[in-house]
Structures are given as C-alpha cells and as structure tokens.
Amino acid sequence: MKYFFETYGCQMNTAESAALELVIRERGWTEAASGEDADLALLNTCAVRATAEQRVMGRLAHYTALKKKRLAEGRPLILIVTGCMAERLGEKLKGSVPAVDQVMGTAARQTFPLILEAVEQGRPVPALTDNETKPVFSFSSSHLEPGQFRSFIPIMNGCNNFCSYCIVPYVRGREVSRDPAAILKEIRLVAEKGVREITLLGQNVNSYHWQGAGDVPGAIDFPALLEMVAAAVENTPIRWVRFLSSHPKDLSQKAIRVMAEHRVFARHIHLCVQHGSDRILKAMNRRYTSAEYLELAATLRTAMPGLTLSTDILVGFPGETGEDFEAIITLMEKAKFLYAYMYHYNPREGTAAYDLPDRVSEAVKLERLERVIALQQKHTGELLKTRVGSREMVLVEGISRKNADELVCRTERDEMAVFPGKASLIGSFAEITLSSLRGNTFRGKNLED
Numbered sequence: 001m002k003y004f005f006e007t008y009g010c011q012m013n014t015a016e017s018a019a020l021e022l023v024i025r026e027r028g029w030t031e032a033a034s035g036e037d038a039d040l041a042l043l044n045t046c047a048v049r050a051t052a053e054q055r056v057m058g059r060l061a062h063y064t065a066l067k068k069k070r071l072a073e074g075r076p077l078i079l080i081v082t083g084c085m086a087e088r089l090g091e092k093l094k095g096s097v098p099a100v101d102q103v104m105g106t107a108a109r110q111t112f113p114l115i116l117e118a119v120e121q122g123r124p125v126p127a128l129t130d131n132e133t134k135p136v137f138s139f140s141s142s143h144l145e146p147g148q149f150r151s152f153i154p155i156m157n158g159c160n161n162f163c164s165y166c167i168v169p170y171v172r173g174r175e176v177s178r179d180p181a182a183i184l185k186e187i188r189l190v191a192e193k194g195v196r197e198i199t200l201l202g203q204n205v206n207s208y209h210w211q212g213a214g215d216v217p218g219a220i221d222f223p224a225l226l227e228m229v230a231a232a233v234e235n236t237p238i239r240w241v242r243f244l245s246s247h248p249k250d251l252s253q254k255a256i257r258v259m260a261e262h263r264v265f266a267r268h269i270h271l272c273v274q275h276g277s278d279r280i281l282k283a284m285n286r287r288y289t290s291a292e293y294l295e296l297a298a299t300l301r302t303a304m305p306g307l308t309l310s311t312d313i314l315v316g317f318p319g320e321t322g323e324d325f326e327a328i329i330t331l332m333e334k335a336k337f338l339y340a341y342m343y344h345y346n347p348r349e350g351t352a353a354y355d356l357p358d359r360v361s362e363a364v365k366l367e368r369l370e371r372v373i374a375l376q377q378k379h380t381g382e383l384l385k386t387r388v389g390s391r392e393m394v395l396v397e398g399i400s401r402k403n404a405d406e407l408v409c410r411t412e413r414d415e416m417a418v419f420p421g422k423a424s425l426i427g428s429f430a431e432i433t434l435s436s437l438r439g440n441t442f443r444g445k446n447l448e449d
C-alpha cells in the first residue's frame with residue numbers, strides 16, 4: 001500500500017511526520033510520488049498563522065475532488081489531517097470538509113496504527129474513543145533517509161508561556177520533556193548512521209526539564225542536557241549541534257556557559273524578540289524588556305565571538321503606536337540580526353490578544369512590515385560584506401539549482417554559500433574561502449582544490 005504526506009509549518013512538524021513515516025514504513029507501506037497514487041494521504045498542518053490554515057484548506061479542496069474521482073475509479077483514498085490545525089478545529093474540520101476521514105490531534109499519535117490497520121483491512125477508518133485520543137504525547141525516533149546528514153531530535157513538546165498572540169499552548173498543550181536517555185539513544189543512532197548536524201527541537205527548548213525517572217533518576221535542566229549531548233557526540237561524525245526555539249526569558253547564563261565551553265554548539269542562535277517596545281512586549285506577555293533582550297544578545301556575543309543572531313519580528317500588534325513601532329527599528333539597529341522572519345499581526349481566535357481593542361489597520365501594518373523588511377535586508381547585506389575573505393568550514397547540502405557544477409552549503413553561523421565542487425561532497429564538511437558575495441549568498445573556493 002502507498003502513502004503520501006504533506007507537511008506544513010515548523011521543524012517540529014517535520015520531525016513528527018518523520019516519526020509517523022517510520023510507523024507506516026514498518027508496516028510495509030511505500031511512499032507514493034503524489035496523492036494521486038496513494039491509498040492514504042496525510043496532511044500535517046500548522047495553525048500559527050491564518051494564512052497557513054488557508055493553504056491547508058486549499059489542499060483539502062484538492063483532495064475532496066481527488067477522492068471523488070478515485071471513488072468513481074474504484075480506488076478509494078483515505079484522507080487524514082493531523083498537526084496543530086487538526087488540534088485546533090478537531091471534529092469541526094470533518095464537518096466543514098466531509099472528505100476528511102480522520103482528524104488526529106498532535107497528542108493522538110498512538111491512534112495512527114489503528115487507522116492504518118483499518119485501511120489495510122479495507123474497513124472504515126475507526127472513530128476514536130476518548131481513551132485513544134487522550135493527550136499523551138509520545139516522542140518517536142526520527143526516520144533517516146539513506147545518505148541523510150542532518151537530523152532533528154525532539155526534546156520537548158508544548159509550551160507554558162501563553163504569549164497573547166500565540167495558539168501553540170492551546171493546540172500543543174503544556175510542556176512535556178522527553179526522557180534524556182531516549183534523546184541520547186536517538187543521537188547515538190543518528191551518529192552511527194553518519195549524521196553530521198543535529199538540531200534539538202521544541203517549542204521552548206530552554207525550559208526543558210526532566211523530573212528524574214527511569215534510567216536518569218536525577219533532575220535534568222536544559223544546560224545539563226546540553227552537557228550530556230556534547231559528551232554523546234564526542235568522537236562521532238556530528239560536528240554541529242543547534243537548538244530551536246529559544247525564548248529569551250528562559251535562555252540561562254548557565255546554558256550560555258555550556259554552549260561557549262563546547263565548540264560543538266554552532267555559533268548561531270535563533271532568539272525570537274518579536275518587538276522592541278516594552279509596552280507591546282508586555283501586552284504580548286513575553287516577559288522581558290528590550291533592554292534585557294539586548295543584554296542577553298551581548299552576553300551571547302561576548303561568550304561566543306562571531307556568533308550570529310536571527311529572530312522573529314511581529315509588527316502591527318493591537319495598540320501599536322508609531323512610537324512603539326519606532327522601538328522595533330531601534331532594537332533592530334542595536335541587535336543587528338543576520339536574518340529575521342518578519343510578520344504582521346493577524347488575530348487568532350482563541351488567543352488572549354484576539355479581543356484586544358485598537359487593531360492596527362491593514363495598510364499601516366503592511367507599511368510597517370515593508371520598513372522592517374527593508375531594514376533587515378540592509379543589515380543582512382552589511383553583516384555578510386564583513387565576512388568576505390574569511391575561511392569557513394561548511395556543510396555541503398546539495399547541488400545548486402542555478403548551476404549544476406556548484407554545490408550549496410551552509411556555515412555554522414547559518415550563512416549560505418556556493419562553490420564549484422563534485423556531488424560526492426554532499427553531506428560532508430569542506431573548508432572554503434568566502435571569496436565574494438552575490439545577493440545574500442557567498443561564492444566560495446574549496447581550499448582543497
């Protein structure tokens with residue numbers, strides 16, 4: 001039997017799709033080239049922004065038409081929706097899109113084999129009992145494709161922060177930390193398979209906390225976990241360890257010390273700031289001020305010279321005045337991010353900010369967004385220019401889409417480069433000179449040539 005998955009949203013969803021793939025492959029299923037050839041299509045969805053949900057609704061309209069066609073041909077197609085949007089809308093989704101056979105929330109992974117069993121036996125997809133959908137999150141090992149050199153390792157799930165604009169705590173639930181013994185086992189497994197870079201994943205990795213049980217009876221916090229990870233990757237092919245996402249209020253001095261002490265932690269960190277106005281940060285329930293954020297950025301850069309920072313910026317939050325907006329510009333000028341994901345605020349039903357008054361008009365939101373994008377482009381260009389001429393270790397990711405004789409690679413600071421080279425280098429490290437810059441991509445020269 002054949003399956004086809006579509007995955008939207010964050011790296012956490014990518015990791016979870018990989019875990020579901022492991023389950024389905026273990027049952028002998030193979031991957032279809034598209035939904036047209038599949039017996040089961042699964043959409044792993046994102047609910048963070050309204051646009052992400054609209055995209056999924058578009059895909060569901062496509063699958064509704066496809067299911068009709070397939071039914072007429074006598075080849076039924078089963079349609080499963082999972083992920084945060086499934087969690088947010090639950091059974092309502094089935095009501096609005098009857099072609100959906102099952103809505104499987106983020107906490108209901110253990111139900112997947114029951115669905116597969118029914119499809120394999122040609123039975124209708126079972127209705128799930130409360131017991132089968134109860135929110136017990138279980139982490140599974142990542143599925144590795146042959147030759148895969150990068151792996152995402154989930155370490156925690158959920159979030160307790162309730163930033164007022166964010167739907168995540170409602171759809172992912174409260175924080176659950178994964179057993180450190182299982183994390184280390186998975187890291188050793190991917191290292192044995194030749195993985196070169198790992199990223200520890202969670203909605204708020206810095207608040208990782210293992211209470212102590214099983215093979216690791218003592219309490220383990222995030223810095224302690226980082227120490228354990230650093231020890232586990234020693235003498236393995238893994239040379240870079242990253243983590244995502246970090247909340248500035250939870251990134252401790254102890255964690256920074258551990259990162260600085262172990263060279264395996266890549267000199268780049270994604271540290272979401274969201275805004276530069278303390279008044280708006282308070283309304284967002286972020287629980288830090290812009291001064292505290294900048295102090296943290298300075299501490300990181302002092303501890304790890306050369307470290308790059310990237311961030312998320314949200315403009316047009318309800319009540320944002322021109323003065324508040326200028327505070328974002330001021331913060332960006334001081335923080336100098338390598339890159340930023342920049343958005344304008346869209347109300348999400350069910351979040352605390354949904355009912356806030358003084359919504360900013362669409363026109364003003366767009367105008368402000370354009371300004372931050374232009375400023376970020378300027379900063380990115382300025383930072384990259386200072387790096388021309390330097391020597392860098394890069395991880396080779398693949399062949400350039402623009403030139404088949406060139407390889408695409410990334411530095412540990414998360415900068416992109418291309419250099420002439422053979423495909424056999426994909427998945428390995430190379431030392432290159434960053435000779436020049438075109439747009440935001442370096443042209444490089446392999447020092448071994």
Ligand code: SF4
Nearest residue numbers: 159161162163166168
């Ligand atoms: S830290 Fe805030 S923005 Fe991030 S997932 Fe948690 S609630 Fe959402």
